[in-house]
Amino acid sequence: MRATPLTSIASLAAVALLATGCGQGLLGGGDGGDTAKTNEPIVLGMLIPQSGSEAAIGPYMSNAAQLAVDEINAKGGVLGRKLQLKTADDACDAQSAAAGANKLVTEGVDVSVGGYCSGATLPTLPIFGKANIPMIIPAANSQELVDQKLKHVFLINGTGTQQAAAAEKWMTKQGAKSVALMHDNTSYSKDIALRTQTLLDAPGGADTALIEAVTPKESDYSANITNVLAKKPDFVYWTGYFQEGGLIARQLRQAGYKGSIMVGDGSVSPKLVEIAGPEAAEGVYATMTQTPDTLEGAEGWIEAYKKKFGAEPGPYSNQAYDAVRLAAEAVGKAGGTDGAKVIAALEAIDGFQMFSGPLKFTPEHTLSNGGFQILVVKDGKIILQDSLK
Template identity: 65%
Template sequence: MKFGKRGSILLCIATAVLLTTSACSGGLLGGGGNGGDSTGDSGPIKLGMVIPISGSSAPTGAYMKNGAQLAVDEINKAGGVLGRQLELDVEDEACDAQQSVAGANKAVSNGVVISVGGYCSGATLPEIPIFQKANIPMIIPAANSQDLVNQGAKNVFMINGTGKQQSTAALAFIKKQKFATVALVDDNTSYSKDINTETKSQIEADGAVKVVLSTSVTAGESDYSSVVRDIMGAKPALVYWTGYYQEGGLIINQLKNAGFAGQIMVADGSVDPSLAQIAGAGADGVYATMTQTPDTLKGAEDWIASYKKAFNSDPGPYSTQSYDAVRLAAEAIKQAKSTDGAAIITALEAIDGFQMFSGPLKFTAEHTLSSGGFVILVIKDGKFSLEDDLS
């Protein structure tokens, strides 16, 4: 999908959050007059959001929390859902599996009816059986490992492109740029390893590009000289880093200092302003596979202004997806006329044409997006900007 079409979609979204009955979204913001809640409860409807609010990924968690809260505030101002107000219950996952389990259990205890969180795939995976047992649907706005899809959990719906779709986008760009050789490097987490493995598989099946190195590093270290030596020895035209921005920034910096003359590309977990700060001067020219960010969306100016007015800061990665996760949750509750988990799941499966930043939504049989919506970004003057729209 090209950005011109996205512009009209953004206008449609803006209309949906202002009107109680929207021809664009099918009436997202209907109040009490649009059907009673079958539970008979008149208190707030709680949405759970387990995201990193501590640890190195906390800045991304803040973007997600703010994006979700902006949607909650707009929906509540327009009358809520089924005559009730929404309430966001944010719990910490810290990109840690043990912490995420505690956060998910706390959200369940607090009475949430839908989960709208999930950033680190390795932390989101163990939440699935917890929410599944509690009959709570999960709308995942960021985490996108294929492992999440492979669980086959009926309660899981992903509104970010999957790892497989990201690998497909990466290969398309690699071939378009005529990179003959590639080195793939991951951090051994579920998300990162998934993209490495899938990209390697797709490259080898295609046959046009040669993988000269596929390796893993340990997250949290400061010295990556060993993998830098391996990369320099393999002499790839392109290095594709599929981990997070903390380690990615260090590897880029150390590669450049070692005299690496090839190109570097990172996956979506590294799309954060901090990557360029950590990488230093060598960051300019680094590519990234990514779904939409606010500043790369044509027509998002009004939404960005609303975000900045509400939080006195610029929106960042996954703020728009988190905003849409809340809107989708509200629409599903409205269509289900209930906060019962099974009824909401049925409503989510029946969604057809609901307008999000990524385009009209209709889930596949696997509860994923039919199109990943990945674009290629490039760092210029320390900031990510649009390089190529592959959608």
């Protein structure tokens, strides 16, 4: 879903929060059935990478989440209670994520609003589920998360299926004839590659030259590059994260590859350009949902973020901001933090205004439209290339 033209996203957020205060009301007033917790904060937990190769993404998400918390609290909180954000490091690693999820459960979080790496998010699903904690996942989007069919899990980023469709549509539009798909064997990355392969190999699509799996966190992918170039593709699609994506883009160009390079949403970060180098990164495409730079009418929100944190908002900051706002909306509608009631409130959401547009979940608890667009690196910056409308 594309963002609707707005004079100020920050103003919209405030209006939306006030407008949803029906019944007992979202902002102030009433104990909403949580009488034992009337004076306690509503605690939101956020698992994000704060260490490891994806650590650059963590601050974007936690800062934006805190911005939403502060804005809601300034207007009276939810049901007369303040919001509180607690973060934990998942290091984009399954074991670390499980430990972080258990830590947040022990600390008494009411709703989870984190999840960046799908492979790290997957093992947290049963942990939060057993504790009856609803999960609003802002970034992680492997179809495997959806396939668990868990009632407490909601995704507000486009799915791997939707991303694969966007990738195939763009490559076809560009006249690709032979595509090399590269992934890192993680749930998220492999899922997108395989789904893209299925679409490419359908009648009328480009041929899949090969699927090449790499070992993450290495510094030399020359053997993988050799395998790819031997198939003479005119398009290479990397579906993993930016650390490897930057190296692969650079080593492809160093090896003489002249065709198109595209990366998945896990590689959309200024770090991609930094690692690849400006020359190798130039012209690299990316499949991605909305980023602050591509949102229409987001100037006010961007300025509010910059004023508070002294930095530009980066990828997944807008999704993290919306995750907090959506959690507040659901708790307000539920009249408290009872997990089952919050889940029911999330399922009943219809038209809640987010950056990506009015929200209504599908029966699978995903967005009805993934909102993927094509970005491109130009003059060292990642900008919008095509909205794929």
